[in-house]
Amino acid sequence: MTETRGYHHGDLRRTLLAAALDAIEEDGSAVLSLRDLARRAGVSHAAPAHHFGDKAGLRTALAIEGFDLLAQALAAAGADLLAAGIAYVDFAVAHRAHFEVMFRPELYRADDPELIAARGRARAALRAGVATLPTSGTPTDTDRDALAAWSIAHGFATLWLANALPDRVGDNPREAARAVLRRLAT
Amino acid sequence: MTETRGYHHGDLRRTLLAAALDAIEEDGSAVLSLRDLARRAGVSHAAPAHHFGDKAGLRTALAIEGFDLLAQALAAAGADLLAAGIAYVDFAVAHRAHFEVMFRPELYRADDPELIAARGRARAALRAGVATLPTSGTPTDTDRDALAAWSIAHGFATLWLANALPDRVGDNPREAARAVLRRLAT
C-alpha cells in the first residue's frame, strides 16, 4: 500500500474504480468528483481523464461491472425464486455503491453497447431465477409474475438501503428478505 | 407570472419549494444549488438562506410535504390493498421529486420532529391500507405481509422511475402496477 511506485501506476484504472466505490459508499450518493478520486488514488488530478474521459464514463464502467456481478450472483443462486430473491437483496447490500449507480441511468451512458450487454445478462439471470415461480400459465401471467418478484426484491433492497424500514425489522437483511419473499413464493 | 413585484416577494418560501421540485424533476437528482433556485424564483441569491438556512433545511421541508401528501393519498385509497398499492405508485409517479427526496434521508435532517411526525402519519396510512391483506394471523405474519406489500409497491415505483423496466411493460404505470399488485393480493 505505502510502497513507492514509479511514474506509472500499474493499475490506475482499477484503483480509480475502487476509490469511486469507496466515495459512493461514504456519502451515499453517486455524485462524485474526479479530483477527489485522484486524491484517493494518490495520483495527479488530471490522471482520471486518461482512463475514463469524464464522470459519466467512469460511472458507466461501474454500472457494467455491477450488472455483471449481479448476473453472477443470480446465476449462482440457480432457478429458485427464494434463493434468487435473497441473492438479489444480498447483492444490493454487499455492493451498495454498484447498486446505487446501476439504477441511476441518467448519470451514465445508458446507450453504451457494453452496458446494454451486461444489463441483458443480468435480466436473463433474473428471469431464470424467477422461472420456477408458481404461475397460472399464460405468457402474460409469467411476465407479470416475474415483474412482481423483481419488484418485491428490489423494493425491499431499496427500502433497506434507504434506512426506511422500522427498527423492528432487525439488522439481518438476508433473514428479513427471506421472510418477505416467502410471501410471494407460496 | 411576469407581473412586477415589489421589494417583498409575497410567498417566496412556497416559490422556492416549487422551484426545487422543478429542478429535481429536470435532472432527476435531489442535489441542487440554492443559487439556481434563487435564479428560478427571480430573487437574489442570498434570499433562500432567509427561509431555509441551507440545502438540508429546504430538503427537510420537501420531505415533510412529501410524507404528508403520501399519507393523504393513501388515506383516500382506504383500507384496500390493491387501491393503496396503486395510490402509492401513483404518488411516486405524480410527485417524483418529493419521492426522490423522501427516500434519501442522508440529504435532509432525518431527526427533525416535524419530519418524524409526517413520516409517522404516512406509515400509519400505509398500515391501514395493508390491513385487509389476507394473512395467516399471527402478529409476526402481519408485519411480514405488510412489509411484503410495501416492498412490492415501492419496488415497482422505483424501477418505473429509474426507467429500468423493459419496454414491454408499457407506459401506463397504474395499469402495470395493478397487474403486479394483484399477484400479492390474491
Added chain:
DNA sequence: TGTACATCAGTGAACGCGCGTTCACTGATGTAC
C-alpha cells in the same frame, strides 16, 4: 545484447466558473400610541 524511437501514462501549472456564506444595506410591513 544494445541502441533508437514511438507510444503511452501520469504531471503540474493555469484558466474560468459556479458555488455557499457573510455582511452592511435598503425597502416594505406591521404595531403602538
Added chain:
DNA sequence: TGTACATCAGTGAACGCGCGTTCACTGATGTAC
C-alpha cells in the same frame, strides 16, 4: 387618521474554495532492427 419606530424580507458586493478541462511536459515501457 397620522406619526414614529421596530421588525422583517430581500439586496448586492465580496470572499475563498473546489471543480473540470486544457496543454505542454516528462518519465517509463515496449518494439524494431
